[in-house]
Amino acid sequence: MLKLIALEIRKNKLAGILKGVLYANLAILAFMILVVFIDQSEADSTFVSYADVFEGLYVFVKSTYIIFAAILLSKLVIEEYKNNTITLLFMYPISRKKLITAKLIIVFLFTLVNIVVAEIVIGGILVGINHYVNVVPGQLTWSMLSVELVKVGTSAVYAAGIGLIPLFFGMRKKSVPTTIVAAVLLVSLISSGFDEFRLGNMAAVSIVLAVVGMGVAYLSIRKIETADID
Amino acid sequence: MxxxxxxxxxxxxxxxxxxxxxxxxxxxxxxxxxxxxxxxxxxxxxxxxxxxxxxxxxxxxxxxxxxxxxxxxxxxxxxxxxxxxxxxxxxxxxxxxxxxxxxxxxxxxxxxxxxxxxxxxxxxxxxxxxxxxxxxxxxxxxxxxxxxxxxxxxxxxxxxxxxxxxxxxxxxxxxxxxxxxxxxxxxxxxxxxxxxxxxxxxxxxxxxxxxxxxxxxxxxxGGNTEYIELITNESSKAVYVLEHKLKLTNFKVMDPRTIRVYDDSISQRELNKALVMEDIELESLSKMNHSLEDYFLNLIGGDGIA
CATH class of the missing domain: 3.40.50.300 (P-loop containing nucleotide triphosphate hydrolases)
Known part of the structure; x- marks a missing residue:
């Protein structure tokens, strides 16, 4: 399986996507700096505590990487069907299940790892900056940190699961735009809401969507052995 | 095999x-x-x-x-x-x-x-x-x-x-x-x-x-795709010559005027000579090739193969 994953990465030149990841993270960082530290002239600041700052950050990062996941799904799965290279792939003496699983593992891990890294690194930078400018009031305690870390970890797992949902829509017509649009709609759904209430913040919703995502992944693998490739 | x-x-x-x-x-x-x-x-x-x-x-x-x-x-x-x-x-x-x-x-x-x-x-x-x-x-x-x-x-x-x-x-x-x-x-x-x-x-x-x-x-x-086709108005006489003088068996009367000789033991020249000797008037005598293409065209009904 590791070998298949390595081959997929090589085949699709996925190293190149890391540049995109870097740019995305820089953009998120710039935006967060803008809204947290610069945009403080308004009477009531949006970010009154560290928890608020992190909350905002998480929404951004998750949205970004769920869309990234859709791009990866398009590259690894949808385009393989569109370009007909799937016929090539499925003529190899390797079970179709394994071939597709390798692809989905890449997408899942990519989303998971990037969310965790981005949230911790960008969060860390924001805390560091605040140390000097003291815009966000309050102290960051160890207990707060550990709570946040758990949150980062679990929500990243949910997001990675959710990131697989667009596959279901994209596979119906083997369409890249459909895959991406599904991801965008999904993102706007889970990050919609106002002030305190956000759909994606409700653990139940996240868990359900994550399970749906995994289910989609399972379905796409389950039927693959008997499907005709025309 | x-x-x-x-x-x-x-x-x-x-x-x-x-x-x-x-x-x-x-x-x-x-x-x-x-x-x-x-x-x-x-x-x-x-x-x-x-x-x-x-x-x-x-x-x-x-x-x-x-x-x-x-x-x-x-x-x-x-x-x-x-x-x-x-x-x-x-x-x-x-x-x-x-x-x-x-x-x-x-x-x-x-x-x-x-x-x-x-x-x-x-x-x-x-x-x-x-x-x-x-x-x-x-x-x-x-x-x-x-x-x-x-x-x-x-x-x-x-x-x-x-x-x-x-x-x-x-x-x-x-x-x-x-x-x-x-x-x-x-x-x-x-x-x-x-x-x-x-x-x-x-x-x-x-x-x-x-x-x-x-x-x-x-x-x-190997299926005898080559044959000699002779066209004559006196085909019954020609058949007699083929059968009795030349002792050929592998030929076919296609229509009252056309006979196809599949036997490859006889050359075109010999056949011609024998028929002329018997005073049979020949309109044409030619070597034909029943090509593979004909074979498959036949099989497939003609459209879009060759």
Whole structure:
């Protein structure tokens, strides 16, 4: 399986996507700096505590990487069907299940790892900056940190699961735009809401969507052995 | 010779319509099997079933005497294929594609790649992505890829599409060599008889999903395809001469004026002489060739094959 994953990465030149990841993270960082530290002239600041700052950050990062996941799904799965290279792939003496699983593992891990890294690194930078400018009031305690870390970890797992949902829509017509649009709609759904209430913040919703995502992944693998490739 | 591949009542239906209907194919080890049929006859569907891409609705495929199932992945190691159109990861170079192929096939002979490229005479492709290749080059690269792992069964779907006349000739040589020197079995499909009649050992003719005939080329070639046709108004007298003076038996009266002599023991000149001696007035006497093309045209009903 590791070998298949390595081959997929090589085949699709996925190293190149890391540049995109870097740019995305820089953009998120710039935006967060803008809204947290610069945009403080308004009477009531949006970010009154560290928890608020992190909350905002998480929404951004998750949205970004769920869309990234859709791009990866398009590259690894949808385009393989569109370009007909799937016929090539499925003529190899390797079970179709394994071939597709390798692809989905890449997408899942990519989303998971990037969310965790981005949230911790960008969060860390924001805390560091605040140390000097003291815009966000309050102290960051160890207990707060550990709570946040758990949150980062679990929500990243949910997001990675959710990131697989667009596959279901994209596979119906083997369409890249459909895959991406599904991801965008999904993102706007889970990050919609106002002030305190956000759909994606409700653990139940996240868990359900994550399970749906995994289910989609399972379905796409389950039927693959008997499907005709025309 | 043993069969390397055998299908039994192989059938595939799409929405109730039979794309492939009860095909019984027998491919012998070491031969070149020409799979002939007009476009849309079901050639590709049969090949896709053999390569496990499409699952049969009914019927069986046996490869090396072993029944193929949905999960017969190991068998695919022993095949090399181009189905429909040679596809590549076209942002990668030819070599990168071949290396990937080797990795997926579990075949790690580094030399094989160079040999295969040399075999199909694909040169000067160093760092170009496959995207920039012409169809002819892709076709060659596809053949190189299929051959690279030294498969026992080579399945090539319309491999000559997109090649220029010289290329076609070269590929024919390659196919013959693979068959004779490497002992590979080749299954080559085409909608053009001329493309495969020269190299095929057996030809299977498919039309509208039905395998009409599977016949060794030797049988057709040896099947007295040459004859002498004589046209005369005195055919009954001529028949008498043929039968009693020349002692020929292998001839046929086509109509009251036309007689075909299939016997090759007599030359045109001798026949002419004998008939003239008996004072039979001949309108014409000529050597005819019943071509393979006629044979297949007959079989397939004329449209779109030659």
């Amino acid at each position: 043993t069969n390397i591949l055998r299908t039994q009542n192989l059938t595939k239906t799409y929405q109730g319509k039979e794309a492939v209907n009860s095909v019984n194919m027998n491919i012998k080890q070491g031969e070149i099997y020409g799979f002939l049929g007009p476009n849309g006859a079901g050639k590709t569907t049969v090949m896709k079933m053999i390569t496990n891409l499409v699952k049969p609705t009914y019927g069986e495929i046996e490869f090396f005497g072993e029944k193929m199932t949905e999960r017969s992945y190991e068998m695919l190691k022993r095949m090399g294929c181009i189905i429909e159109y040679p596809v590549f990861y076209d942002k990668l170079t030819a070599k990168e594609n071949l290396i990937l192929h080797g990795e997926y096939m579990g075949y790690y002979d580094k030399q094989a790649m160079g040999e295969a490229l040399e075999l199909v005479k694909l040169t000067g492709i160093d760092n170009k992505p496959v995207k920039q290749f012409s169809l002819g080059m892709k076709q060659r690269l596809g053949i190189a890829r299929a051959v690279m792992t030294k498969p026992e069964l080579l399945i090539l779907d319309e491999p000559i599409n997109g090649l220029d006349p010289l290329g076609i000739k070269e590929m024919r040589e390659v196919f013959r060599m693979l068959s004779q020197e490497y002992g590979m079995t080749l299954l080559i499909s085409s909608h053009l008889l001329a493309e495969i009649e020269q190299i095929a050992d057996t030809i299977g003719v498919i039309r509208e999903g039905v395998l009409l005939e599977e016949v060794a080329m030797q049988t057709i070639r």
